[in-house]
Amino acid sequence: MTHPFENLDPAQTVQVLPRHLAGPGALDPRTTWAFPYGEGWPFAQTDEGTAAAFSPCLRLQTTYDPQPDKPGKGTWTINAHRAPFTPPAWRITFDATTPVELLHDVHTELLDLYLEDRHSDQDRLFQDETAPHEAYAPLLTLGWSHDVKTDGTQTFLTPEGLGGVRHRYANSDSSKLAWFSWSGYPSEPHWRARFSFGTPTTLVAAFTASLISTEPLRRTVQDVPFHTRRALYVATPTGKQPQGNTPAAPPPPAPVSGRTR
Template structure:
């Protein structure tokens, strides 16, 4: 009995799938994920073992990739922002290495946009972003996510199928713990987690959220799609001949098409 649309596909076959939060990490390439102008003075280095790092020319932004294949999250992507070089970071974003790489790309693209806006203006949006939190979570609500507010200062948004979510600390006392926490998969054992610390520009959170709910499918091989949540995935298209019979191609779930935040 077929229990999910991948049942009769060859493991090496390439498919395009939705929703994005269940697609798996995709092909990891730090240069592609970071999308920085490395030919314009952005230092980049990567060891033969895989760890990589990149910096803004002013050294106030640092982004790193630390693969750890034997850990549940397979390693960590980290963004640190410093008011001055070589000082403790003012805010930090961390992603499990199992986070879909396309979502990482959108956050780093938005980060570069903010950096360039600050560089060529008198703004300092990397450290004084006045964007309201609802800019990050309203797109989730318009895409059918549920919303639960608690009196402990947190609100939680869950995907329609319950296999992904966002927790936002709307009442923040102190700076310990993330202001925003995203995950994909079962809450007790998610495929990936992303954490945005207090002080992180809301525009970066919004860029991640908008990419997360986008209805543009992600390209994956069948073997790279997480097994335990395949029943909740849709195949938008297949790009190679199926090896075992014909599996119906399910339409993507109805949702508004979301683009970049700006």
Template sequence: MITHPLENLDPAQHVQVLPRHLVGPGVIDPRAAWHFPYDEGWLFAQIDDGTAAAFSPCLRLQTTYEPKPDKGTWTISAHRTPYTPPDFTPPAWWITFDATTPVELLHDVHTELLDLYLEDLHSDQDRLFQDDTPPHEAYAPLLTRGWSHAVKTGGTQTFLTPDGLGAVRHRYDISGSSGPAWRAWGGHPSEPYWRAHFSFGTPTTLVAAFTASLISTEPLQRTVQDVPVHTRRALYVATPTGQQPHGNTPVAPPPPAPASGRTR
């Protein structure tokens, strides 16, 4: 009987794993995920139950983490005018991630968010609200990594991972729709382990940062016990680090490089 490398390792052992959409959330730390320059006017607050929030100096950008017994949520929201609680004005755009989303993806999106903020701050641009980046900047890299592509007449196109355990869906027809412009998930399609939603108006640059991080071939470090059990057989394991495995443990090879060109 062939076993997966993770099945022979100590649960507390650290491993380097891919693909990113199946590795689990990792260590949830809002300060590490956001990584804003708090000594330059960014505000940060966290209460005892773990709920955390950060605000840009202009108070137009807000990002929060709300832990919940079932899953929890990360949320980014942007307002055209300074947001001051209890202001209930709907944001111009928003992004949500399940707390089970790999935290490195969160970090990369927030890093790009800070770059956009600083770019707007030192120029006459307003890319946080008028980003002209075309949608293909976000989805073309998926095609080069071997993701499949399906288009529906209802105005959506879906990009599916080669293993079928992750996807990004783009609604290109914005007429008569109040749902998100972009959706992404990882895990079995019928019961994803994590989901992400990007509303209409979200800068495509942020979506592109998310998809670039999602398909990155740089392995992420996890402990064996933190890797989702129901999808771990689809993982590639790099050389384990930390504690030694029980017995001789085979290591899965890295994922093969996909063929160039688009998959339809």
């Protein structure tokens, strides 16, 4: 089956949509997290690439553990603790193959929540009152399908069927995930994201807003997952131009309004 990348040089840079099929991008923990490291946020990284950062109060910990020989190529993890050195109150994990722009937006929202709590009497990191529909309603406005099951879960699938978000709306078993997302074929996903119960819905909403953003992601052709390229649109290609015509992308859907930072 043909795809928009067929006549492009593998090293050429392109801008692509939808985001969930774009590939991981440049794996740089320091810029992906974008914390104020000069303001008391410790950051450390080993020669092997494993990295960690902490909030000044040590209640937030975020790590990157590359495992290039395993499916998912490693893990990005956010742990939130009600008190330092206690078991996590909630956790988010992303496969290392998740687009880094999605991770950056979640960590930016995490920093926003942290600073809001620090300068107010709120505790939204552990008592967030954001309604679940704020995380999934924007998916429906862009044509994602919606399926509700009697086991307490509802699933939202992308229009092309190569990604989804699952929400456990009935809290009958808090040991299971509250939210789960993936991209690619379910039997062999490009990446997976997992949100435990207790995770602020505000962070899930930041994730889904980034997931469906109509701002294209910049990738080289060789870094875009091969098996789902037929479902990608190429925005304005940049860099080395191939011989012949580059397939034009249809215009992206209208932007979705979201939380103002």
